[in-house]
Amino acid sequence: MNSEEYLQHREGLTTSHHDWSMIQVGKLVEGQTVVKVIDPNSYKGLTLVLPLPTCHSDANSSVEDACEVLLKHGISSAPVYDAQRNTYTGMFDYSDMMSYILLSLKKMDVPAEDQTIGMRELIERTNNSQNVPVKMISVAVMDPTGNLIGILSQSFVLDYLANHLSEFPQLQPVMQQSVEQLGLSGSKVLSVNGEAQVLDALLLMSKHSVTSLAVLDEQGVLLGNISMTDIQHIMKDLRSSWLWLSCFKFISNIRRKRGVETGEDQYPVMDVNLKSTFGYTIAKLQATKVHRLWVANDSGLVEGVVSLTDVFRVLSSLLDS
Amino acid sequence: MVLDLDACIDSLFQRQLLAESVIKEICEKTKELLMSESNVVHIKAPVTVVGDIHGQFYDLLEIFKIGGYCPDTNYLFLGDYVDRGLYSVETMSILTCLKLRYPDRVQLVRGNHESRAVTQTYGFYTECMKKYGSAQVWHYFTDLFDYLTLSVVIDNMIFCVHGGKALELRSLFDSGIKQQTNVFKELFADEILIGPCYSLEKPLGLSPSIHTIDQIKVMDRFKEIPHEGPMADLVWSDPDPGREEFAVSPRGAGYTFGSLVVEKFLHENGMDHILRAHQLCMEGFQVLFDDQLSTVWSAPNYCYRCGNLASILEVGVEGERHFNVFEAAPENERPTAEAQRTLFSNGIPTSLYGNGVGAGAAINGVGGNDTTASGFLNPGGIDSAQDTIHYFL
Numbered sequence: 001m002n003s004e005e006y007l008q009h010r011e012g013l014t015t016s017h018h019d020w021s022m023i024q025v026g027k028l029v030e031g032q033t034v035v036k037v038i039d040p041n042s043y044k045g046l047t048l049v050l051p052l053p054t055c056h057s058d059a060n061s062s063v064e065d066a067c068e069v070l071l072k073h074g075i076s077s078a079p080v081y082d083a084q085r086n087t088y089t090g091m092f093d094y095s096d097m098m099s100y101i102l103l104s105l106k107k108m109d110v111p112a113e114d115q116t117i118g119m120r121e122l123i124e125r126t127n128n129s130q131n132v133p134v135k136m137i138s139v140a141v142m143d144p145t146g147n148l149i150g151i152l153s154q155s156f157v158l159d160y161l162a163n164h165l166s167e168f169p170q171l172q173p174v175m176q177q178s179v180e181q182l183g184l185s186g187s188k189v190l191s192v193n194g195e196a197q198v199l200d201a202l203l204l205m206s207k208h209s210v211t212s213l214a215v216l217d218e219q220g221v222l223l224g225n226i227s228m229t230d231i232q233h234i235m236k237d238l239r240s241s242w243l244w245l246s247c248f249k250f251i252s253n254i255r256r257k258r259g260v261e262t263g264e265d266q267y268p269v270m271d272v273n274l275k276s277t278f279g280y281t282i283a284k285l286q287a288t289k290v291h292r293l294w295v296a297n298d299s300g301l302v303e304g305v306v307s308l309t310d311v312f313r314v315l316s317s318l319l320d321s
Numbered sequence: 322m323v324l325d326l327d328a329c330i331d332s333l334f335q336r337q338l339l340a341e342s343v344i345k346e347i348c349e350k351t352k353e354l355l356m357s358e359s360n361v362v363h364i365k366a367p368v369t370v371v372g373d374i375h376g377q378f379y380d381l382l383e384i385f386k387i388g389g390y391c392p393d394t395n396y397l398f399l400g401d402y403v404d405r406g407l408y409s410v411e412t413m414s415i416l417t418c419l420k421l422r423y424p425d426r427v428q429l430v431r432g433n434h435e436s437r438a439v440t441q442t443y444g445f446y447t448e449c450m451k452k453y454g455s456a457q458v459w460h461y462f463t464d465l466f467d468y469l470t471l472s473v474v475i476d477n478m479i480f481c482v483h484g485g486k487a488l489e490l491r492s493l494f495d496s497g498i499k500q501q502t503n504v505f506k507e508l509f510a511d512e513i514l515i516g517p518c519y520s521l522e523k524p525l526g527l528s529p530s531i532h533t534i535d536q537i538k539v540m541d542r543f544k545e546i547p548h549e550g551p552m553a554d555l556v557w558s559d560p561d562p563g564r565e566e567f568a569v570s571p572r573g574a575g576y577t578f579g580s581l582v583v584e585k586f587l588h589e590n591g592m593d594h595i596l597r598a599h600q601l602c603m604e605g606f607q608v609l610f611d612d613q614l615s616t617v618w619s620a621p622n623y624c625y626r627c628g629n630l631a632s633i634l635e636v637g638v639e640g641e642r643h644f645n646v647f648e649a650a651p652e653n654e655r656p657t658a659e660a661q662r663t664l665f666s667n668g669i670p671t672s673l674y675g676n677g678v679g680a681g682a683a684i685n686g687v688g689g690n691d692t693t694a695s696g697f698l699n700p701g702g703i704d705s706a707q708d709t710i711h712y713f714l
Binding site: 224251252255256259260263264265266267268269270271273280283284286287288289290296 | 404405433434438439441442443444548549557559568569570571572573574599600601623624626627
């Protein structure tokens with residue numbers, strides 16, 4: 001930023017924030033507890049960041065244990081900490097691990113009687129020496145001495161933004177633009193037919209490096225959404241036989257299960273209309289806690305998607321202009 | 322062909338399924354009846370109000386046992402008759418017959434589960450396929466759902482709906498209450514005017530906001546519940562005691578609404594209570610906002626595992642409200658043994674058509690099912706999770 005732009009963004013002495021781009025990240029991750037899990041073997045150490053103040057320590061954990069802990073706490077990625085060099089070396093993303101495992105499963109052609117295989121066995125059956133690609137979806141927040149104080153995820157930032165939107169009047173114009181106007185529709189959407197198997201959906205997700213697919217019927221009408229997170233949940237409950245179900249049956253099972261747990265059934269499709277405003281879309285993303293909303297036209301046909309990444313792309317383009 | 326409703330009802334009370342052709346007929350006739358009902362039906366107390374049933378047929382029988390049978394007791398059902406439970410077909414069949422038989426004593430309101438998209442996900446479609454071998458019965462019932470009313474008013478004092486309050490356009494601008502953290506006003510101002518389904522339906526002169534009861538009355542309800550809009554709001558919304566205004570719902574449809582919304586609605590319409598269902602209550606019911614709103618939930622031990630109580634709400638002529646709380650029916654443990662006993666103790670079943678002609682027609686496969694419409698019990702036996710079909714004509 002040149003000096004003129006910098007001056008515009010200068011907060012000055014104030015206790016309330018008026019420029020949304022100047023919110024300190026440290027403030028956003030307040031309340032997170034950082035827990036360390038040390039593994040002397042494959043990974044030098046895994047630091048798990050938990051949003052709740054629970055404590056967990058487990059020396060000598062293996063990759064299998066680490067995966068189970070991640071699953072149990074519902075975290076999909078963790079920064080990898082090298083205890084010897086006292087530095088963070090990267091992110092361990094569970095979904096990458098899962099894609100890799102399940103890809104191997106598909107190639108292995110698992111017979112029906114083995115289809116109730118447990119999570120640990122899955123990892124054991126695969127070849128550990130293969131490279132697992134790593135994706136960055138979170139940012140580690142450090143204090144001046146290099147200690148990790150929290151992880152800034154997209155959901156965190158979205159939550160903050162949605163709750164404090166009225167404090168940032170300069171965002172009002174973009175909030176009132178429609179999803180269509182912001183160019184968030186009209187792109188090809190990766191999808192799978194409701195009758196295809198879950199494993200096929202997984203292959204498609206891996207092939208295109210996405211974490212979610214729209215589930216459509218023959219006419220292309222949106223039936224729902226299948227994502228890596230859903231698949232992780234079934235692994236957690238050791239229902240791996242669900243991998244061989246049709247995508248529609250699978251996502252229906254997920255919905256039914258969630259409805260009983262919360263006592264409230266959700267709408268089968270998480271979407272917004274082409275004409276819905278950006279502000280409404282953000283509010284719906286925050287309220288439903290999904291990572292993306294499909295964009296549908298009036299006939300229910302999918303025409304695009306708005307993910308958390310898209311939201312931040314739109315917002316950061318405001319910074320550039 | 323004269324339909325013998327009493328015979329249908331008797332069969333259903335014994336958990337015997339009706340033939341597909343009979344279902345078709347009762348749905349056709351009930352649609353004709355419902356067509357002339359307003360989106361807001363006005364009734365008088367005394368009436369017993371029932372919340373979500375979700376295919377828990379034995380618990381519906383329990384409700385009749387403790388609340389009284391039709392037509393001795395007036396009933397108002399608030400929707401969610403199907404999905405999740407094992408007997409959505411029997412539940413919907415008997416309620417349809419009762420409505421047809423006693424139209425002024427039984428009111429059926431539409432819930433969010435009375436929808437094609439939802440019933441394909443949450444079980445009703447699957448149950449129809451299993452019990453009838455085709456989706457035809459599901460089509461008959463989901464077409465019927467399009468005709469169910471959206472709300473009922475008791476004695477001009479109690480507004481009854483399945484979910485809750487629909488988004489009010491004007492109250493947001495008129496309320497004059499600045500909510501610091503409530504971005505709703507800023508975010509939604511234009512959304513309401515150029516919102517998704519509103520742009521297609523009617524011109525904006527037909528206001529999409531539900532400010533008064535009169536605005537509900539002019540809506541076109543005879544269709545599948547849209548993703549968004551006032552009709553979706555009425556069946557999907559939930560109260561939020563932690564808020565004062567509206568917010569987007571975590572369910573992905575409808576909104577959550579708070580205390581000020583409730584107060585304003587009751588005040589503007591001259592009523593004193595909102596009665597709804599839609600949310601599981603461990604105690605069977607919940608009262609909120611200083612007794613201005615209650616939730617009644619009528620499916621005990623929901624999904625046969627939540628361990629919750631259920632209730633029905635008895636509204637008296639003086640407007641007094643009493644929650645009659647009950648537990649799951651003991652028959653839920655042994656449904657098939659019960660069915661078998663009554664099946665054989667009745668001997669040859671009577672025809673459901675007065676002149677017997679319909680019975681013949683159904684046997685010949687008018688309903689469209691060849692193998693299963695034989696009218697005979699499958700000799701393979703019955704198991705609790707996958708009941709075989711037995712038709713009585």
